[in-house]
Amino acid sequence: MTNDASAALLETVQQYVAGANPFVIVGGGSKSFLGCRPAVSEPPAVVSVAEHHGVINYEPTELVMTARSGTPLSTVISTLHEHGQQLPFDPPQLPNATLGGTVACGLSGPTRPYAGSVRDHALGVRIISGKGEDCSFGGEVMKNVAGYDVSRVQVGAFGTLGVLLDISLKVLPLPESTVTLMFEQAAHDTVPMVQLARQYLPVTGAVLIGEQRFIRLAGSEAGVKAAAAQLGGESVNDDGPWTGVRDLSHAFFDDIRPTWRFSVPDYASTLELPNDDDGTPAATLYDWGGAQRWVKTNASAEVCFAAAAGAKGHATRFSEAPAGAPTHQPINGVSARLQSELRASFDPHRLCNRGRFHPELDS
């Protein structure tokens, strides 16, 4: 059930490196809709990590799991559940998602502001760099400051700093009890959710969808009960909107317009986005207590980036983009120079996922 394909992967990457041949890295392909698609599309060389799979080390009382990048995310999660544990960042569980893709895309679910992100739980990685070198950073212990924290930098780098082979993550116990509260006719702003974050309560989710605000509480049974009594609202019988919001499968996402993700301070006011040409306003779903906003709009990428910058945040397109169109908030100035140098330090010829993430760093 497990397979170590690292030697074969290393050989493949080294061949591409020797030939200066760019390649795309694929896990389960569940997030192929994310990121830029280069304008010229000859079929690219592919490095598939799907055959490199399996849990390598998991000892529940150490709160650490190490698994190969091609391990299905569902396997990781079910293994943890068997031992009463979980991935604290509750990542989207898209069909065929792998652990490697989840880490490379840096995707965290509704728990993120309260329990931390993928990068917050990354402890160690083994990668093949764009130089064809097999490197291991960090480790399997929770506190480790030996060397630069390359493991966390790999999170959300979209594979442009190398091919992820093995990944160690901090894991946590599942909560004893969970309750979802619903508040009808909620004001269309994030103020109540921001205020909630300043109180010591076992909150693990806060979303605003239309006129309904949902708050999730999780933790010890007594603690959750007391917090629910304090907050009021109506307790929801099913498990609420969380799975749909996490997996982008909620009815909100049925709107056929492109989906954009805005990452802004939770207290940022309503995003300044124009109506579509036919007068339809942009639709917004507030996740992460207001810090992650899912927006349906036909506005151009440039308009979305400007709106995000105006709110001191950044925007990412979450629907397949036209070839050549930007999908990630462009980086400029000194930061672009440093990030481009950082990319080059791992992958001097920009072979790994060239043009997929921030094309401005690839030239």
Added chain:
Amino acid sequence: MVADAKTALSRADKRALYSSELSALVPKGQVLHTDEDLRPYESDGLTVFKRAPLSVVLPATIEEVQAVMRWASSRQVPVVARGAGTGLSGGALPHEDGILLGLAKFNKILELNAEHGYARVQPGVTNLAISNVARPHGLYYAPDPSSQIACTIGGNVAENSGGVHCLKYGLTVHNVLSIDVVTVDGELLTIGAMGCDDAGYDLMALLTGSEGMLAVTVEVTVKLLPVPPVAKLVMAAFNSVSAAGDAVGSVIAEGIIPAGLELMDSPAIVAAEDFAGCGYPTDAAAVLLCELDGTEAEVNAQIGRVSDVFNRCHATALHIAETEDERLLLWKGRKSAFPAVGRISPDYYCIDGTIPRRELSTVLSRMDELSKEFGLRIANVFHAGDGNLHPLILYDASVDGETERTERLGSEILQLCVKVGGTVTGEHGVGVEKINEMCVQFDTDTLNQFHAVKAAFDPAGLLNPGKAIPTLQRCAEFGAMHVHNGQCSHPELERF
């Protein structure tokens, strides 16, 4: 020849030249160069290493930091940043041909935003000062290193410092939103974001813990958390360290993540009790301090379960702090373990490795053997929840050879940590201290990649040169001294 003019300058000439050039960049009195003025900057908290810089510059504004960095870049002068100098790995040890950039004048809290839960501060502000201003608003800054009354937030970012509560609330990297930094060539930029993440690569994570090697931090925005309404501390005594270690695993297996979970062995208990008079059972082989915090309902539910676990794990005594004063007193004993040990021995040397917790017994018994072999006593305080060991080696620097013997014992312990799957440093950083042991932990390709990351930010290697990441040549030399399993490390390199 012109090219040689710089190297031909004597140390005294260089010192005079640099001081006069630096004096043009910052106001009067902010450049120090006399032997007497430089002395306090010769070492950080790891005093076995001492070195005078050519001069110390104490800028007070970001523009001054930028001007100094532009000057250093054009003159190719090494720069070592310094916060409070409490670091324990020689990270702020000056460079003999360089300048020390002291950030002590950056000591203002610029903004406290209680409504949005953050504080924007200058890098020289102490860790505790942030929590002190936040507390009236019911908020605090979570990472709490034992040195928190003195260490600076800039130093915390550089070391990714932790504290006794980081098991539940995370390290510096989990609690900083953004920083402003000045690059080696004097450019200013903001890293991180006020939201949950930023576009592009996670430079915030990369800069945290980078030991002043990538940029100079000139402003820090930290996250403030609500103060838990209730905190309760359980103290449990055990008649062996391994029984206490097993109890830690059992608490976690119970699905409970305490706010803090600390272990002390007998020598540490005795020293701390003697120092703080906090009521530790001095006849115990090991003591666990387990803090539970949260809402009243949560804490009440958990305290009973934790007590049950400790009883099941054969605790010989169990005590729940009855008052807030008693809780703080029990923590005081733990937090002053270092100075306490300092009283029972002329000198002590603090080691900082992390191990997988299951290896605790193995590591402690091997340490016991090493202690006998080297003829040096060891006291142990241990962030048990996250596996971070702090063996304190007791020695007397005035006895010939004892310092060297201590350093060798420390090195053996760190290598032992690596061997059982751990790391040479959990929170104090590599600095100059653990640079050799880095060769044991990382292979050549990985070390090369670290150097490449450094070069991306600082191509000429002017920021804190010689720290944190060993050169391959150094590893070859160290490998020649330490042969592991009959094979020397980095065999591909020529021996020197």
